[in-house]
Amino acid sequence: MSVPKAYITRRCHFSAAHRLHSSRLNQEENSIIYGKCNHPHGHGHNYTVEVTLFGPVDPITGMVENLTILKQYMDAAIMNEMDHKNLDKDVEFFFERPSTTENVALFIWSRIRTMMEKPQLLYEVKVYETENNIVSYRGE
Numbered sequence: 001m002s003v004p005k006a007y008i009t010r011r012c013h014f015s016a017a018h019r020l021h022s023s024r025l026n027q028e029e030n031s032i033i034y035g036k037c038n039h040p041h042g043h044g045h046n047y048t049v050e051v052t053l054f055g056p057v058d059p060i061t062g063m064v065e066n067l068t069i070l071k072q073y074m075d076a077a078i079m080n081e082m083d084h085k086n087l088d089k090d091v092e093f094f095f096e097r098p099s100t101t102e103n104v105a106l107f108i109w110s111r112i113r114t115m116m117e118k119p120q121l122l123y124e125v126k127v128y129e130t131e132n133n134i135v136s137y138r139g140e
Contacts, residue, residue: 003056007123008063010051010070014083017044018099021088034098042086045129049078049108054123065121077111101129105137113139 019042020034030038037043051074055064081091087099093107105127113119126136 003059005055006057006064007052007054008065008067008070009053010067010074011048012071012074012078013046013048014078015044015046016082016085016087017042018087018094019043020098020100022098023096042088047082047104048128049074050124050126050128051108051112051122052124052126053121055118055121065118073112073115076115078108081107081111101127101133101135102137104129105135109137109139 019039020037021030022033025033051070053065053070057064082104085091087094087104091099091107094103097103105125108127109122109125112125113122116122122139124136124138126134128134
């Protein structure tokens, strides 16, 4: 008899400032590519992040993972690292790469994965920069 599998998702919100800018482009190229998001003083977002795990439902606990543990991972990887920070100046990951929503998702994925006892359960990180701009990353 096969063990049933399920997806579980936890959501959190954080606020952060950033400036879309690539050190590999000149100022004119940055202005053209990133537009108003390249403003020298930056801008901010109220991000929403969903972290989804997928795996077998433990027959004893009835859980894929304890959501309290997932919250601890998210607090450490997201809230402690990025909430009320300037991503470009306060988070080393963004010192050499643009703080796009794609890179925010990659950062969260890599941070959470290194903390997890069972990293193979991590299925997806979804970052909502705005209600219309959303990035999903599945480790690919």
